[in-house]
Amino acid sequence: MNIIYSTRNFVLRLSYRFIAKPLVFLWEPEDAHDKLKSLGKFMSSNFLFRGISRLLFSYRNQRLNTVVDGIQYDNPIGLSAGFDKDGELTKMYPCISFGFAELGSFTGQVCPGNPGRRLWRLKKSKSILVWYGLNNQGAERIAQRLAKARFKLPIGISAAKTNNTDCFDIDRSIADYMTTYRAFRDIGDYYTINISCPNTQDGEPFADPDNLGKLFEAINRERVPNKPVYVKIAADMSIDEVNSIVDTVLRYKIDGMVLANLTKPRDNPEVFKDEVPYPKGAMSGLPLQKIATNLVRHIHQRAQGKITLIAVGGIFTARDAYEKITSGAHLCQMITGMIFDGPQVMAEINQGLVKYLKKDGLNTISEAVGLRNPLDERFASPLLQQHSDTGRITSITGKKAA
Template sequence: MLDLIKPIYPLFFKLLQQEPESAHRRLLQILTQVDHNRDRHWGNWLEQELTQSFSYEDSRLEQKLWGINFTNPLGLAPGFDKDGVAARMWQSFGFGFAELGAVTLHPQPGNQPPRMFRLPLDKAALNRMGANNQGAQVIASRLAEVNPSIPIGINLCKSKITPLENAAQDYLESFRYFKNCADYFVVNVSSPNTPGLRSLQGEEQLEGIIETLQQENQGQHPILVKISPDLDWNAIASIIALATKHQLAGLVATNTTTEKTGLKTKKLNGNPLLEEAGGISGEPLKERSTAIIRFIWQQTQGKLPIIGVGGIFTPEDAWSKITAGASLLQVYTGWIYQGPWMVKTILQGLVGRLEATGLTHLSEAIGQENL
């Protein structure tokens, strides 16, 4: 099937260029139909073909982190499957885990379109979706019914209508819906597309959210915080200190960046790119996110697990983040540009790197450049 899909992918990508959000929505609709018909011959056949084409298994890539088994370190980043409609399908594309959301307590439509753009000259994307989703209750009910076979994380975000001073309670109520159907949680205080959200990265505000969630959690589930690449080193160090103090499971580095200078794309939607709101993902984020991963690992001597995300397109990109200190990785923009076979290519490449460096397991490579 891979040989059948690959030649038509440039055409599919051209469609994404013209109507990114509509194409995204259609892809999720197709995957939902396959999932709903998995007990029928054609649905079962297609799922098996996807798995055969895009999956790759090697015991050297397996990890147990936070008591959770990950068959490989590469996960789907949040933002792709906001409502969990294809949660059971991501294993078929070779992912070792998937993070759903961002999920808010209250359903919300997000920002006005157009709100998703591809920047091919920069191998990047700009989005200002605004955490559009069906709300925690609906998504949790859906997830409880499908029981995915890979670990599922939930990216929790503050509802737009909730005042900043009530953020902790908003996160808590969302968390309660997912306590029995998710494997780990990420507190998203770093999206640039919810007004005021990034202010919650401040020590006092963030500590209140963490304390509230940890009191409810009682050590049952891993809770991580996702940080912005636009923070300075002192601010990142403060978050690391909070994570250590409150025994968080780890950090996710990083969210999208609002930094748009230096990009090859100068205009978007007929306007100067610098005037367009939204966060940049993809290649322009790669070096900064890797530097932050390295900083976190060095500050904690590798004791705080990191999910690395930002600008992963190749096995070399993935290896750089792992050797800088990431235990797990997430992709989104790279997967769109490179095609669905990217997961298999990266996993095979990681095994090749292990063999070339004389390492017997991926865990030996984590933070290796810092030793």
């Protein structure tokens, strides 16, 4: 059976690389996203098309089944927030080998996002430059539409603050988050509190531990039983900033962290600066890969394995995902790998994860969590390298920013 899956995925990869991708990349990125989203809605509109999608793109193996914070996942590879901003494709995700999907980010108010062009492909950097600004239809409208939905896989709800002013007011901002939190009280399986969107007018004020603590206090007062809460942090932070957030997460008994949001080109040594077309925005994909992995390694140590870690950034292959899992991630999320390598890539990754598990003599994916964290040594041997000038988390090779 593995030979059949491998052959199918190989044919699909070649078809995407040489036929579909060149055509899709002729469109402007946001137009391509909208067109492919419409195709996904059509393909998920009835059982026949969903069946065809499963035949082409699905892969299942019991070794990948895992339970995280009481939620059962068929596999650890999920869709990251930022792709399905209005929660319109939930019927399609199980058909293409996703184990879960995070929707949004949703905001308390309707949010048009930033004006003008908002997406660019950076082919040499294998990245997408994003300047969306949290465009979505607003939490209450989306929740009303999804209230009667029956999801076939775990669904995360990403909540962010409406991007409508450059003036930060903590009470209004917390109220905005809580509007989304309440709207999805009975929808979805977990929450992610996104405090890290790099494309908003007022920056990232909840990276401050005092502000973050007040937000967590508001959430804890209305905590939904058996529904985990995670917090998504920025990529380009100093180790001291990361540590203060981790300590705040532990103090308020938040269930885990999503690592990490987009990275800014000026801070990243992995970016081909000559292809960055716009001074604003932040990048997904390969430039985020090492940052996300090292955040997982560091926070796994800092929190002594006590919280759930979801890794997102630069996952293109099973090796990328397995590195993050063996570094301490319980789950992984992706978008950019699907854009550059095709919709069969999730099946490829899951099949590859099974091969790694067999190679390591493991029966389940949960046994691999933290297996090769170079920081672990039972949480006593920090090996993380830093930028000497900025203190930012970077590659364990010690490569410094240009």
